[in-house]
Amino acid sequence: MPTPRVEVRRSQRRRRTVTAYREGETIVVLVPDNLSVTEERAWVSKMVARVERKERRAVMPRRWSDDDLMQRAQELSDEYLGGLVVPESIRWVGNQRTRWGSCTPKDRSIRLSERLQRMPEWVIDYVIVHELAHLIEPHHDERFWGWVAHYPAAEKAKGYLAGWSDAARIDRPPSEQVVPGEDVD
Numbered sequence: 001m002p003t004p005r006v007e008v009r010r011s012q013r014r015r016r017t018v019t020a021y022r023e024g025e026t027i028v029v030l031v032p033d034n035l036s037v038t039e040e041r042a043w044v045s046k047m048v049a050r051v052e053r054k055e056r057r058a059v060m061p062r063r064w065s066d067d068d069l070m071q072r073a074q075e076l077s078d079e080y081l082g083g084l085v086v087p088e089s090i091r092w093v094g095n096q097r098t099r100w101g102s103c104t105p106k107d108r109s110i111r112l113s114e115r116l117q118r119m120p121e122w123v124i125d126y127v128i129v130h131e132l133a134h135l136i137e138p139h140h141d142e143r144f145w146g147w148v149a150h151y152p153a154a155e156k157a158k159g160y161l162a163g164w165s166d167a168a169r170i171d172r173p174p175s176e177q178v179v180p181g182e183d184v185d
Helices: 039-059 066-080 116-117 121-134 142-148 153-168
Strands: 004-013 021-024 024-030 090-092 100-105 109-113
Touching: 004 039, 021 039, 024 039, 066 090, 066 121, 090 116, 100 121, 109 116, 109 121, 116 121, 121 142, 121 153
Parallel strands: 004 024, 090 109
Antiparallel strands: 021 024, 100 109
């Protein structure tokens, strides 16, 4: 990638915060006027990298192949479920508007909503572990949740998904509200 054009704007009113954003072809970095040249260079480098990273994520969502998903499922099964489960298939699907994932224990297939591709990997891992646990215990009973709890970020991921689902409902009339991903399965 070519080096972006960077413009640094010093502000006497700005005291502690540093911010950066894209303005056309230029990355603008706003810094306090009292920073030293060394501090400014460090902040500019950090903020340009942050803007570029954010832009890459927005343009190129994660797209794991089905083979990548199968490999990840096996790693998670080995690490958190004692290697007890191996799905027959695991794949992304675009038709899940009210679930993050689903599992059919009978044919050992797992489907993940494509909406997960823009989420942190630890959240995707949680959904995979949740669906793998259904291959051990199909119902959401105490034993099932015991298996899911082996994943250390389970509660944090459940909260993340709940927050995302709640935010997606904001500013929609009740007749248009779709609850995206309210249930993992």
